[in-house]
Amino acid sequence: MALCCMAFSFSGYAQHSLHILIKDEKTKDPLPGVVAFVPGTATGNSSDNNGFVTITGIPSGKQAVSFRFPGYETRTDSIVFPLSGTDTFFVYMQENEEELEETIVSTTRSSRTIQDIPTRVELVAGEELEEKANMKPGDIRMVLAESTGIQMLQTSATSGNSSIRIQGMDGRYTQILKDGLPLYAGFSGGLGLLQTPPLNLKRVEIVKGASSTLYGGGAIAGLVNLVSKTPGSEPEARFLANGTSAGGLDLNGFYSRKFGKAGITLYGAYDMNKPYAPRNVDFTAIPEFSRFTFSPKLFLYLTPETEISLGLNSSFEKRTGGDIKYLTGIGDSTNRYYETNNTERFSTEFELLHRLSKNANLKIKNSISQFYRTINVPGYVFDGRQTSSFSEISYATENEKTEWIGGLNFFTDAFTEQQVSPTPLRNYKLLTPGVFLQNTWTMREKLILETGIRYDYVVNYSPVLLPRFSLLYKPSAQLTSRIGGGLGYKAPTIFTEESERILYQNVLPVNTDSNRLEKSYGGNWDVNYKTSIADGAIHLSFNQLIFYTRINNPLLLSASGSVFNRFRNTAAHIDAQGGETNIKVTYRDFKLFLGYTYTDSRMHSGTIDVATPLTPLHRTNTVLMYEVEDKWKIGLEAYYFGPQKLNNGGTGRDYWLCGAMAERLWKRMSVFINFENILDSRQSKFGNYFTGSVSNPVFSDLYAPMEGFIANGGIKLNL
Numbered sequence: 001m002a003l004c005c006m007a008f009s010f011s012g013y014a015q016h017s018l019h020i021l022i023k024d025e026k027t028k029d030p031l032p033g034v035v036a037f038v039p040g041t042a043t044g045n046s047s048d049n050n051g052f053v054t055i056t057g058i059p060s061g062k063q064a065v066s067f068r069f070p071g072y073e074t075r076t077d078s079i080v081f082p083l084s085g086t087d088t089f090f091v092y093m094q095e096n097e098e099e100l101e102e103t104i105v106s107t108t109r110s111s112r113t114i115q116d117i118p119t120r121v122e123l124v125a126g127e128e129l130e131e132k133a134n135m136k137p138g139d140i141r142m143v144l145a146e147s148t149g150i151q152m153l154q155t156s157a158t159s160g161n162s163s164i165r166i167q168g169m170d171g172r173y174t175q176i177l178k179d180g181l182p183l184y185a186g187f188s189g190g191l192g193l194l195q196t197p198p199l200n201l202k203r204v205e206i207v208k209g210a211s212s213t214l215y216g217g218g219a220i221a222g223l224v225n226l227v228s229k230t231p232g233s234e235p236e237a238r239f240l241a242n243g244t245s246a247g248g249l250d251l252n253g254f255y256s257r258k259f260g261k262a263g264i265t266l267y268g269a270y271d272m273n274k275p276y277a278p279r280n281v282d283f284t285a286i287p288e289f290s291r292f293t294f295s296p297k298l299f300l301y302l303t304p305e306t307e308i309s310l311g312l313n314s315s316f317e318k319r320t321g322g323d324i325k326y327l328t329g330i331g332d333s334t335n336r337y338y339e340t341n342n343t344e345r346f347s348t349e350f351e352l353l354h355r356l357s358k359n360a361n362l363k364i365k366n367s368i369s370q371f372y373r374t375i376n377v378p379g380y381v382f383d384g385r386q387t388s389s390f391s392e393i394s395y396a397t398e399n400e401k402t403e404w405i406g407g408l409n410f411f412t413d414a415f416t417e418q419q420v421s422p423t424p425l426r427n428y429k430l431l432t433p434g435v436f437l438q439n440t441w442t443m444r445e446k447l448i449l450e451t452g453i454r455y456d457y458v459v460n461y462s463p464v465l466l467p468r469f470s471l472l473y474k475p476s477a478q479l480t481s482r483i484g485g486g487l488g489y490k491a492p493t494i495f496t497e498e499s500e501r502i503l504y505q506n507v508l509p510v511n512t513d514s515n516r517l518e519k520s521y522g523g524n525w526d527v528n529y530k531t532s533i534a535d536g537a538i539h540l541s542f543n544q545l546i547f548y549t550r551i552n553n554p555l556l557l558s559a560s561g562s563v564f565n566r567f568r569n570t571a572a573h574i575d576a577q578g579g580e581t582n583i584k585v586t587y588r589d590f591k592l593f594l595g596y597t598y599t600d601s602r603m604h605s606g607t608i609d610v611a612t613p614l615t616p617l618h619r620t621n622t623v624l625m626y627e628v629e630d631k632w633k634i635g636l637e638a639y640y641f642g643p644q645k646l647n648n649g650g651t652g653r654d655y656w657l658c659g660a661m662a663e664r665l666w667k668r669m670s671v672f673i674n675f676e677n678i679l680d681s682r683q684s685k686f687g688n689y690f691t692g693s694v695s696n697p698v699f700s701d702l703y704a705p706m707e708g709f710i711a712n713g714g715i716k717l718n719l
Helices: 002-013 097-102 126-135 141-145 497-501
Strands: 015-024 035-037 044-046 052-059 061-068 075-081 088-093 122-125 150-154 162-166 174-178 201-208 222-228 236-244 248-259 262-273 288-303 306-322 338-357 360-377 380-398 402-417 428-444 447-457 463-473 479-490 518-533 538-552 555-560 564-569 573-587 590-605 608-611 618-628 632-641 655-665 669-676 690-693 696-699 710-718
Touching: 015 075, 035 052, 044 052, 052 061, 075 088, 122 126, 126 141, 126 201, 126 632, 126 655, 126 669, 141 150, 141 201, 162 174, 447 479, 497 555
Parallel strands: 015 088, 174 222
Antiparallel strands: 015 052, 035 044, 035 061, 061 075, 122 201, 150 162, 201 222, 236 248, 236 710, 248 262, 262 288, 288 306, 306 338, 338 360, 360 380, 380 402, 402 428, 428 447, 447 463, 463 479, 479 518, 518 538, 538 573, 555 564, 573 590, 590 608, 590 618, 618 632, 632 655, 655 669, 669 710, 690 696
């Protein structure tokens, strides 16, 4: 009897091992890094690169074993120990449809999730968007500037105006969209990055490389789509207040709510800055400005099949930079240089979505945009208005293997200016009807092909045929690769980085008889690999991109007589080639991001081969984040910019930008502080950034920051 009791006691307290093979339910590929554990105990482990995991120390009897992996449904199985028969347990994980819904990107026009899109799309969303918004809540420059392959180029020393370069190409070759609508093209792109706050953004989608097939002219280098928030199942009210050591203030508010068959989002902001210049610097590094932004949007859910959205974007800004003594009221007859920019921006958004069936829908989109800007410097005034519109109707259908999207669109762009200088008026009107067709085909389980073609007719220029392709290969859950390419074009206007730098002074109008479209072709290839090491404790992802873009007959500004400058299509060509490397390492509450960009952008004209100005050959970025969920976020960052060729034939020196941030979070609020450019790297420390006198300065190329070290901090409320 005693022996029987001992045997029963032993079997009750015996401990067992469980060998598990974990795979994706759909693809049957092994899943590395899945956490397998017995709830309520410290017993658990992570799957290796082959999807195998072993859990030891499991008591006898019926036990619950759970499996958790990002992007997949958490699974719990009841298992009786000891196991009868085999000691290997097979687990098939199912993707989390709700989480995947958040990763459906709108830029590619496809309804597929980001994992199944052949076009390479980079997302800035969620916590990453929040963290970058803390650094500069008044505009989106910081959201974009810290990505590999993207360079924010300041074009004015006094106004702070900036453009976005992708993979070494001039800013005019990057198309900026708002909810898929081209609201920041041509003249309206001026100051656009400075006038777009990030608080009401759900995510930012970036496509690098030729994208004109999807969105027409201007997307030669790539495009950036700013995706706004929409009403969710719960009301959302958020407020942000931020102040800076340079005299800046940002007050932003966002509200969204659904009311049965209707919903609204409301965004309002007031952003301002006092004139700021570092010690012993003559001109403003940050101009004096005040800006009001108001963007309401209405959503109507008329039936389960039909939805309509109507939105308005508006902003009003006065911005003045120049001699710091003049702006602070202590100037004299010498210190009187200034640059004033007054802008008004209005744009509408309309979208109708009607689901014809479970697998087909019809979409109608329209936007009308008005942008008014005056530039005033001593002895010169530029006064212009741009009116543009975009209309599109598209049809999409899909089945298990293929997806088709086709449509018609019509783009108008008209610019008029007031005659306030002896320069001939630069008025123009661009009319571009277009038709496009795109197909996504799952050729095999691990091979997806996306092809597209667009035909645009640019009135007064020429028709353009734009094919493109992208191919996605997924040999395993750990390894994916994409390759793609296409053609692009850009219609000529006077609005480029070159002309913005000289405020359009003495720039002659574009001539439809002598000027022609800039045309391009390009492609890219990338490899993405992810794995886990140290028994799943460390997660590692690696992405390598190689790119090439060529522009034929580029539009360049050159002298026309002794006073004026004219844009001419040269016989030269510009190409940009290089690579981007991104590495992410995650260990518990720590995340390390490492990036490197190599960009070789050059102009070729006969036997002349020169580097494109203001493009660093080498750039690195390093970010280390420590995050305790819903409690702390602490980050350190360091960016290196290599030497850059200047327009005057010289070379700008290399420099580092380093920063630190911290945020303490509670349930309904958080406070944050950020230290930007701790090393105080700025161009005024590297040498003269202007020639001539302070009363009539000629500013040099800007390749480094002007403002130097700045701290900011604030509070966010989430009600």
